[in-house]
Every structure is written in structure tokens, then in C-alpha cells.
Amino acid sequence: MPTIIMGKLASKIDGSIRAKAMTFLQKLGADDTTPGLHVEPIQNASDSRVRTGRVDGSWRAVMFRLDSGGERHYVIHGIWPHDDANTVAQRVRLSVNPINGLPQVEEIAAPVVPVTPDTTPPVNQPLFARIGHDRGALVNTLGLPQDVVDQAFAAADEDTVLDLAQRYDGWIGTILVDLAAGDTVEAIVARMQLEKAPPSGDTDTDVLNSFKRPAAALQYAFIGDQEELRRVIEQGDFGAWRIFLHPEQRRYVERSYSGPFRLSGGAGTGKTVVLIHRARALAQRDPQARIVLTTFTTNLAEALGDGLAQLDPRVPQTKALGQPGVHVTGVDALASAVLRNAGSGLAAAMREVLGEERSAPIARTPSTQWREVIESTDTSLPHELANEMFLSTEYAHIVLPNKVHDEAGYLRVRRPGRGVALDRAKRSAVWALIAAYRAQSRIDGKLDFTEAAAVAAAHLAGQANKQADHVLVDEGQDLSPSHWQLLRSLVGQHSDDLFIAEDTHQRIYGTRVVLGRYGVAIVGRSQRLTLNYRTTAQNLQYAMSIIDSGQYVDLEDQPEATGYRSARTGPNPIVESVDSLSEELKAVVNHVRAWLESGDAPDTVGVLVQDRFHRDRMVTALTEHGIDARAVDRERPPSGRVPVMTMHRAKGTEFSKVVLAAGRPSPAELARLEALEPSERADAELRARSLRYVAATRARDELVVVSRL
Numbered sequence: 001m002p003t004i005i006m007g008k009l010a011s012k013i014d015g016s017i018r019a020k021a022m023t024f025l026q027k028l029g030a031d032d033t034t035p036g037l038h039v040e041p042i043q044n045a046s047d048s049r050v051r052t053g054r055v056d057g058s059w060r061a062v063m064f065r066l067d068s069g070g071e072r073h074y075v076i077h078g079i080w081p082h083d084d085a086n087t088v089a090q091r092v093r094l095s096v097n098p099i100n101g102l103p104q105v106e107e108i109a110a111p112v113v114p115v116t117p118d119t120t121p122p123v124n125q126p127l128f129a130r131i132g133h134d135r136g137a138l139v140n141t142l143g144l145p146q147d148v149v150d151q152a153f154a155a156a157d158e159d160t161v162l163d164l165a166q167r168y169d170g171w172i173g174t175i176l177v178d179l180a181a182g183d184t185v186e187a188i189v190a191r192m193q194l195e196k197a198p199p200s201g202d203t204d205t206d207v208l209n210s211f212k213r214p215a216a217a218l219q220y221a222f223i224g225d226q227e228e229l230r231r232v233i234e235q236g237d238f239g240a241w242r243i244f245l246h247p248e249q250r251r252y253v254e255r256s257y258s259g260p261f262r263l264s265g266g267a268g269t270g271k272t273v274v275l276i277h278r279a280r281a282l283a284q285r286d287p288q289a290r291i292v293l294t295t296f297t298t299n300l301a302e303a304l305g306d307g308l309a310q311l312d313p314r315v316p317q318t319k320a321l322g323q324p325g326v327h328v329t330g331v332d333a334l335a336s337a338v339l340r341n342a343g344s345g346l347a348a349a350m351r352e353v354l355g356e357e358r359s360a361p362i363a364r365t366p367s368t369q370w371r372e373v374i375e376s377t378d379t380s381l382p383h384e385l386a387n388e389m390f391l392s393t394e395y396a397h398i399v400l401p402n403k404v405h406d407e408a409g410y411l412r413v414r415r416p417g418r419g420v421a422l423d424r425a426k427r428s429a430v431w432a433l434i435a436a437y438r439a440q441s442r443i444d445g446k447l448d449f450t451e452a453a454a455v456a457a458a459h460l461a462g463q464a465n466k467q468a469d470h471v472l473v474d475e476g477q478d479l480s481p482s483h484w485q486l487l488r489s490l491v492g493q494h495s496d497d498l499f500i501a502e503d504t505h506q507r508i509y510g511t512r513v514v515l516g517r518y519g520v521a522i523v524g525r526s527q528r529l530t531l532n533y534r535t536t537a538q539n540l541q542y543a544m545s546i547i548d549s550g551q552y553v554d555l556e557d558q559p560e561a562t563g564y565r566s567a568r569t570g571p572n573p574i575v576e577s578v579d580s581l582s583e584e585l586k587a588v589v590n591h592v593r594a595w596l597e598s599g600d601a602p603d604t605v606g607v608l609v610q611d612r613f614h615r616d617r618m619v620t621a622l623t624e625h626g627i628d629a630r631a632v633d634r635e636r637p638p639s640g641r642v643p644v645m646t647m648h649r650a651k652g653t654e655f656s657k658v659v660l661a662a663g664r665p666s667p668a669e670l671a672r673l674e675a676l677e678p679s680e681r682a683d684a685e686l687r688a689r690s691l692r693y694v695a696a697t698r699a700r701d702e703l704v705v706v707s708r709l
């Protein structure tokens with residue numbers, strides 16, 4: 001039975017022919033001599049391995065046949081109308097790149113498409129010369145074809161190199177994008193895991209081996225079974241993430257780490273994709289393994305679960321903690337599950353964390369309780385300390401993780417990472433408010449979210465039998481200290497215990513955390529993804545400008561790096577200023593209408609706004625203009641309608657086109673910010689920037705920003 005190796009180009013099959021292509025490839029994979037397939041060599045072919053096959057009366061597949069060790073493989077190059085297929089088949093040649101050993105398909109007789117000549121007189125040297133790239137190294141170390149290097153060296157700027165990269169799917173295009181971003185040859189060799197080519201490179205066995213190299217997975221996939229074939233064909237380009245992983249992504253999916261591992265990377269660099277693939281890989285490695293895949297909110301967890309089901313419906317997703325399979329859950333829901341499972345056995349953990357018990361630990365304290373306590377207590381503290389933000393952060397970052405029970409404990413506790421110093425009198429006054437908060441919760445019998453996670457952590461820490469073998473975390477930047485303590489005590493300290501994906505630039509909830517303080521020791525096990533798959537270079541540049549001057553520090557207390565690149569280009573974002581709410585609504589309606597009229601599907605267009613109030617107004621405005629729009633809250637975005645959601649809710653989503661109406665902070669919000677202690681105000685402003693960065697990076701192709709003067 002021949003094995004199918006699917007090329008990325010070939011997976012983008014014309015919709016009209018998809019069903020027939022599926023039948024053709026299924027039959028080919030079962031028996032290539034099946035009558036009707038007409039698998040034939042072609043006259044005057046540049047490569048004797050080329051075969052064409054009959055998909056139907058007018059379409060043919062172009063393939064390469066490889067025979068090695070008694071087994072047959074077909075590399076599917078593409079499917080074209082009959083005459084085009086014959087032309088392609090005559091021209092293409094498959095070889096092993098003599099430098100890096102990767103598969104390379106060249107079109108022999110095709111004229112080289114020149115890079116669009118730049119008619120303006122050159123102001124600067126071409127990009128690669130400016131960066132200082134060495135032509136020789138590009139050819140002799142990276143293995144780029146000479147003609148590609150010549151074109152790249154002629155390109156004036158980054159956009160022209162990206163245009164060139166888009167013409168070369170796979171490793172050549174990816175290397176060009178990295179070079180345009182200024183990466184060194186050595187960095188690219190390491191990231192792409194390039195190795196020296198074998199001495200002889202022309203036998204079928206050598207060619208077959210070239211497809212097994214890590215960087216070949218960018219462009220080619222060995223299709224395991226019919227089910228996988230069906231999913232590749234049905235999903236086309238949208239399903240690329242499931243099949244064609246970057247060698248770097250694949251390494252993070254497959255490698256074993258001796259302890260907690262942190263994968264950082266900007267929006268759209270494929271962190272979630274790595275997590276989902278890794279969850280599957282761990283489940284396949286050991287079907288008895290209990291894997292927890294978790295993230296900040298329930299909505300995000302649902303999206304992770306959907307992604308895992310799309311990747312591989314055979315991976316068991318278990319609803320219960322502690323069962324074999326993948327348990328996908330929001331981190332607060334996880335804490336509640338631990339508390340529920342513990343039943344009456346929670347008393348010791350509550351006493352350990354709070355110094356007292358609660359009668360209804362499953363119920364949650366309302367978020368308004370800090371405000372009520374401040375308003376009803378006569379405090380000597382200044383406004384910048386007697387506010388919800390300061391107190392809730394102090395409670396979550398200092399009091400709970402250190403298990404402080406009383407004023408004496410609070411007077412002694414170290415407060416690393418808190419911007420504001422407190423003298424003894426202030427500490428006493430702060431404790432008085434915390435004590436009042438706790439007294440109210442005791443009456444109600446409830447725990448707040450951070451208390452629940454802290455109690456769950458203490459409960460698990462006291463148990464010898466752990467409830468998970470592997471914990472995978474998405475959106476790590478948003479988790480609180482108690483969340484980390486919970487996750488740490490959920491899984492024992494062993495290899496592949498915790499795998500954390502995060503992006504400091506996307507922290508939109510809570511205050512910065514340093515993992516090492518809560519028992520999660522990364523110590524050198526940390527890597528960063530830099531290639532953005534989602535966003536065009538133009539939108540990425542705009543999004544990066546939002547966070548450029550911010551001071552961001554990561555989970556290991558180090559300055560966060562940037563340097564992201566995109567392999568796709570598109571139009572520049574449109575930034576439009578308006579001076580009233582009605583102008584804002586009108587501008588959004590006009591953009592959305594124009595997109596819909598030009599044929600965009602309503603659910604591929606997203607409208608993002610600052611809060612629920614604006615969301616509902618926006619839906620009304622769109623609906624009044626005949627646009628079928630829907631406010632999205634906790635539910636999944638609807639199909640067939642334009643989704644309107646807050647920027648917070650938009651985390652984890654993506655749309656082809658996005659209009660972002662970021663609005664303006666209300667006078668009440670400005671007054672609230674003004675009253676904060678300076679370091680907390682700075683952090684709140686950083687989060688506000690991050691929120692706009694998150695929102696701007698939801699757009700795959702086009703972005704419109706409507707801002708209020």
C-alpha cells in the first residue's frame with residue numbers, strides 16, 4: 001500500500017474538486033494500480049519520478065513516485081486542470097538540496113519571476129546588504145538556491161523580500177522571512193534544525209529521507225490514515241496548523257523536559273497550536289496519562305477543547321479531573337472541581353490558608369466586596385492604598401501565598417515585587433481592611449476566586465497522590481500566584497510536569513507574577529517563538545507600535561523581548577479618528593457593510609469594543625443598518641452573523657477582518673486611574689495597552705481602528 005506524502009500546496013485544493021480529490025487519493029493510498037486512476041509517467045519530463053493521475057475528466061494530480069526498501073510513496077505536488085497539470089508535470093523536478101538535505105522542488109523551464117523592479121532611485125542599499133548578510137553563507141550554509149539569493153539581494157526592503165518569500169512555500173520562504181528580520185545564519189540553522197546533507201542525494205531512499213527531516217514538516221506531511229487524509233483535504237489552508245508544524249513548534253511538541261518549561265511568543269506565533277499538539281502527543285505516548293490543559297477563562301478553555309477535537313477527535317477528553325485523557329478546563333473551574341471533590345475534607349486546607357474555615361467554600365464572594373468593605377470602614381489610609389486594586393492585589397500576591405492569618409503575620413511578611421513600601425502604621429491599617437473583608441466572607445461562608453485557588457492548592461499539596469501527570473497552561477501571563485500554587489501542587493515534580501505558554505505583552509488581567517516565587521522553577525527551560533502565523537506584517541507592525549515603549553517584564557522577571565516577524569503581507573491598517581460616539585458607530589457600520597458587500601462571510605468579520613455597554617450599542621447600530629450582528633458574551637461566536645465583543649472577550653479568537661473601536665476611557669475610569677498609587681497606575685496603563693495589542697492582533701488580513709479624539 002503506497003504512503004501519501006501531502007505537500008502544503010497540494011492541500012489547498014479547489015473547492016469544486018475536493019470530493020473527487022479525496023476519492024482519488026484514497027484509492028491511490030490503497031492501491032496505485034486501481035483501474036481508473038491512470039497513474040502514468042509523462043513524456044519529456046524533467047524528473048523520471050513524476051507521475052500524473054486522473055482525478056476526473058478534466059483535473060489531474062501531479063505527483064512524484066518514490067520506491068525505497070520495497071515500499072512506495074507518492075509525494076502529492078498539486079492538482080490542476082488537465083493541460084496545466086501536464087505542463088507542470090513536465091517542468092518539475094524533485095531533488096535533495098545538496099547543502100541542507102531538504103527536499104526541493106524546482107520548476108526547470110519556468111521563467112524566474114523577477115522581483116518587481118523598483119523605479120524610484122535607491123535611497124539606501126538593498127535590505128540584505130544593509131543587514132550585512134553574506135551571500136556565500138546563504139548559499140553554502142543555508143542551502144538557498146543561487147537564483148533565490150540573487151533576487152533577495154536585489155530586494156530594496158522587507159516588503160519586497162516578504163513578497164519573494166510568499167512565492168516559496170516551505171523552508172525557503174521561512175528562511176527568507178527570518179533573514180529579512182535580521183536573524184543570523186547560525187540562528188536560522190539552529191531554529192530550523194538544518195543538518196548537513198548526506199553525501200549522495202539522488203536515490204529514492206535519500207529523497208524519501210529528506211522528507212523526514214524536521215524542516216520538511218513545514219511543507220510536507222506523511223498521511224497516516226484515511227481519516228487524516230479527509231481532514232487535510234476538507235480543512236485546506238485553515239487546517240494547516242494541524243499538519244504543517246514549524247520544526248521549532250514540533251520540537252516543543254515532542255521533546256521531554258526535566259521540569260517546568262516556559263514557551264513565550266507574541267500574539268499569533270502558534271503557542272496554542274504547540275500546546276494542543278503537545279497534549280495529543282502526551283496522550284498518545286501514554287494513554288493512561290492524566291493530562292490537564294488549562295487556561296485563564298472558561299471561554300478560552302472551550303476554544304482549546306474545540307482545537308484538540310479538530311486536531312484529533314480520537315484523543316479522549318475527560319470531563320473529570322484525575323482520569324486518563326485530557327481534561328480541558330479554565331483554571332478557576334479547576335480550583336472549584338478540586339474543592340468539590342474534597343467535600344468535607346477541606347477544613348485543614350482552609351485553616352492553613354485563612355486561619356479559619358468557611359461554611360460554603362463552593363460559593364464565590366462577589367467582586368464588589370472590597371469596595372463595600374472600604375466604604376463601610378473608617379480607615380486612615382490614603383486613597384491610593386484604600387482602593388480595590390491595591391487591596392485585592394496585596395491580598396492575592398502577598399497575603400494568600402504567604403498564608404498570613406493575622407496582623408502580626410502581616411507586619412512581618414516580605415512584600416517583593418510590590419511597588420509601594422508600607423510603614424508599620426500603614427501595614428496595620430491595610431490589615432484592618434483585610435480583616436474586615438475576611439470577617440464579611442466568614443459571615444457569608446464564601447471564598448473569593450483567589451482564596452479558592454489557594455485553598456485548593458493547600459489541599460492538594462497535602463496529598464501524596466497527585467491528580468495529574470502533566471499540566472499544560474495557556475495564557476500563563478494572566479494567572480495569579482494562587483493559580484500557580486494550585487497547578488504546582490496538582491502535579492508532582494518530575495519530567496514534563498508543567499508546560500507553560502505565555503506572552504507578557506498580552507497580560508490583561510491581574511498583576512505581574514514571578515513564577516520562581518510560587519514554586520515553579522523554570523531554570524533555563526525557556527524558549528520563544530517569533531514567527532507570527534496569524535497577522536500580516538503590516539498589522540503586526542501596527543500592533544507592536546502599541547506596546548513598543550512599554551516596560552514589560554516576563555514571568556522570570558526579565559525584560560520581555562520583541563523582534564516578531566510575519567510571513568504574510570497585506571494592506572496597511574486604516575486608522576480613522578472620529579469625534580463623537582455617533583460618528584464612531586457610523587464609521588464601524590460603513591466598514592463592516594463594505595466588507596460584507598464585497599463578499600466577506602459575516603462570521604469572518606469581527607467588531608471589537610471596549611466594554612459591554614458599547615458592545616450592545618454597536619449591535620443595535622449594526623442591526624438598524626440591516627447588518628445581522630450578535631453580541632458575544634460567554635457563548636461561542638455565532639456562525640453566519642457579525643460577532644461584536646469586548647476586547648477582553650476577543651482573547652483567543654481571530655477573524656479575517658477586524659474593526660476595533662477602542663473608545664475612550666470614561667471620566668469615572670480616568671478618576672479611578674488617577675487615584676491609584678503610581679506603580680499601580682503604571683501597571684494599569686500597561687494592561688490597557690496590552691488590551692489594545694490583543695485586540696489589534698485578532699485580525700488575520702485587514703484591520704480598521706476607529707479611535708475617538
Ligand SMILES: Nc1ncnc2c1ncn2[C@@H]1O[C@H](COP(=O)(O)OP(=O)(O)OP(=O)(O)O)[C@@H](O)[C@H]1O
Nearest residue numbers: 240241244245246267268269270271272273533534
Ligand atoms: N505551523 C503552522 N502552520 C500554519 N498555521 C499555523 C501554524 N501554527 C499556528 N498557525 C496559525 O496561526 C494562528 C495563531 O496560532 P495560535 O493561536 O496557536 O497562536 P498564539 O501564539 O497562541 O496566539 P495568541 O497569543 O494571540 O492567542 C492560528 O490561526 C493558527 O492556526
